Amino acid sequence: MIATVAKAFTVPEIRKKLAFTFLILALYRLGSHIPVPAVNTDAVDQIQENFSGDSILGFLNLFSGGGLQRMSLFALTVMPYITASIILQLLTVVVPSLEKLQKEGEVGQQRITQYTRYLTVALAAAQSIGYVFLFRTFGEQAGAEIIENFNFFNVFLIVVCLTAGTVLLMWMGELITQRGIGNGISLLILASIVSGLPQGVQAWWTNPDQVFKVMMPFIALAVIAAIVFIQEGQRRIPIQYAKRVIGRRMTGGGQTYLPLRVNMAGVIPVIFAASIMAVPPTIGRMIQQPWAQDISNFFSPNGAAYIVGESIMIIVFTYFYTAVTFNPVDQADNLRKYGGFIPGVRPGRPTAEFLDRILARLTFPGALYLAAVAALPTLLINQTSANFFFGGTSLLIVVGVALDTVKQLEAQLMMRNYEGFLK
Numbered sequence: 001m002i003a004t005v006a007k008a009f010t011v012p013e014i015r016k017k018l019a020f021t022f023l024i025l026a027l028y029r030l031g032s033h034i035p036v037p038a039v040n041t042d043a044v045d046q047i048q049e050n051f052s053g054d055s056i057l058g059f060l061n062l063f064s065g066g067g068l069q070r071m072s073l074f075a076l077t078v079m080p081y082i083t084a085s086i087i088l089q090l091l092t093v094v095v096p097s098l099e100k101l102q103k104e105g106e107v108g109q110q111r112i113t114q115y116t117r118y119l120t121v122a123l124a125a126a127q128s129i130g131y132v133f134l135f136r137t138f139g140e141q142a143g144a145e146i147i148e149n150f151n152f153f154n155v156f157l158i159v160v161c162l163t164a165g166t167v168l169l170m171w172m173g174e175l176i177t178q179r180g181i182g183n184g185i186s187l188l189i190l191a192s193i194v195s196g197l198p199q200g201v202q203a204w205w206t207n208p209d210q211v212f213k214v215m216m217p218f219i220a221l222a223v224i225a226a227i228v229f230i231q232e233g234q235r236r237i238p239i240q241y242a243k244r245v246i247g248r249r250m251t252g253g254g255q256t257y258l259p260l261r262v263n264m265a266g267v268i269p270v271i272f273a274a275s276i277m278a279v280p281p282t283i284g285r286m287i288q289q290p291w292a293q294d295i296s297n298f299f300s301p302n303g304a305a306y307i308v309g310e311s312i313m314i315i316v317f318t319y320f321y322t323a324v325t326f327n328p329v330d331q332a333d334n335l336r337k338y339g340g341f342i343p344g345v346r347p348g349r350p351t352a353e354f355l356d357r358i359l360a361r362l363t364f365p366g367a368l369y370l371a372a373v374a375a376l377p378t379l380l381i382n383q384t385s386a387n388f389f390f391g392g393t394s395l396l397i398v399v400g401v402a403l404d405t406v407k408q409l410e411a412q413l414m415m416r417n418y419e420g421f422l423k
Contacts, residue, residue, distance in 0.1 A: 075131065081120045090320075128163055130283070226369070263366040
């Protein structure tokens with residue numbers, strides 16, 4: 001991987017894309033330190049214990065790269081966009097008009113993307129209002145008003161700034177995808193998590209539990225090794241192409257394979273599950289009622305209810321996202337259209353059923369793997385009564401996004417080599 005990155009810097013075109021990606025990420029980190037107007041930053045500094053790693057606010061703060069605890073311009077990050085994407089993808093299954101748009105190719109996908117952006121603005125505005133009232137309740141703890149001159153104008157100003165920050169991040173993520181390297185939205189989340197690495201290392205080094213200090217590096221290395229092993233695992237389906245006569249020449253023939261990955265969904269189900277499971281405790285913290293506080297404590301990120309719920313959500317979203325991204329019927333039709341077939345399987349419907357059966361067998365262990373990697377490190381940390389900055393979800397996102405980005409780099413380098421060979 002290091003050799004691939006080093007080689008990428010030797011190609012001018014790829015070097016420009018990497019520089020553009022790093023520039024956007026640097027602007028994102030800069031915006032995470034700019035507070036929104038009408039907020040008392042001195043009072044915000046007095047409530048930092050509410051954003052500890054074992055609370056729901058600490059979990060959300062991790063995905064914002066510390067922007068939430070500073071009430072910065074990018075405090076919401078891209079979570080409203082991810083939630084909107086989840087809702088639109090679910091609606092495409094149950095709403096016929098959206099399903100028809102999805103099948104219309106690039107034009108239909110642009111319409112769905114536009115709907116996702118509109119929904120992102122609405123969700124960001126609603127979440128901003130909730131955070132304004134949540135931070136207002138911390139005023140007694142801080143000993144001063146966090147929202148200065150709490151009135152309609154200041155609340156409206158803060159909501160507009162936070163919503164605009166989310167829209168700006170959504171645009172920056174799309175710019176990285178189009179003009180940089182990697183998936184822009186995933187890289188923004190990666191930058192948020194990695195920015196907390198120094199605090200995570202400090203929390204590990206200063207932890208009084210000596211067993212935890214010794215075992216944590218081995219646990220992290222084991223989780224990373226498992227992620228890499230499963231992410232790279234694939235089932236190769238042999239594909240045979242029949243020879244065809246075009247004019248006076250015989251073309252085609254040969255054998256290749258169709259790679260089916262064990263985890264075809266990547267880290268998307270983990271991000272989806274984390275977004276959904278963060279909703280109940282966040283609402284519980286916003287509503288200052290005893291029953292709401294009980295809900296927030298019940299769905300604490302290190303609690304059993306949260307771990308079980310997140311694992312179930314990950315399994316469900318893995319099956320759902322795999323079904324959305326890979327359609328066995330379309331694959332079978334494409335194979336038959338270009339004269340390809342699987343040895344021993346008849347073209348058409350039998351091929352689709354064969355691919356669907358293989359995909360179901362691969363998706364089940366892949367879903368269990370994602371749920372286990374997200375839950376087991378947290379369970380092990382809970383057994384040691386230690387508070388660590390990172391969990392399985394964070395490691396899974398970081399390693400998964402890094403692997404996908406390196407693969408895109410390798411593809412860019414390979415394409416560059418082909419162009420040089422043709423010249």
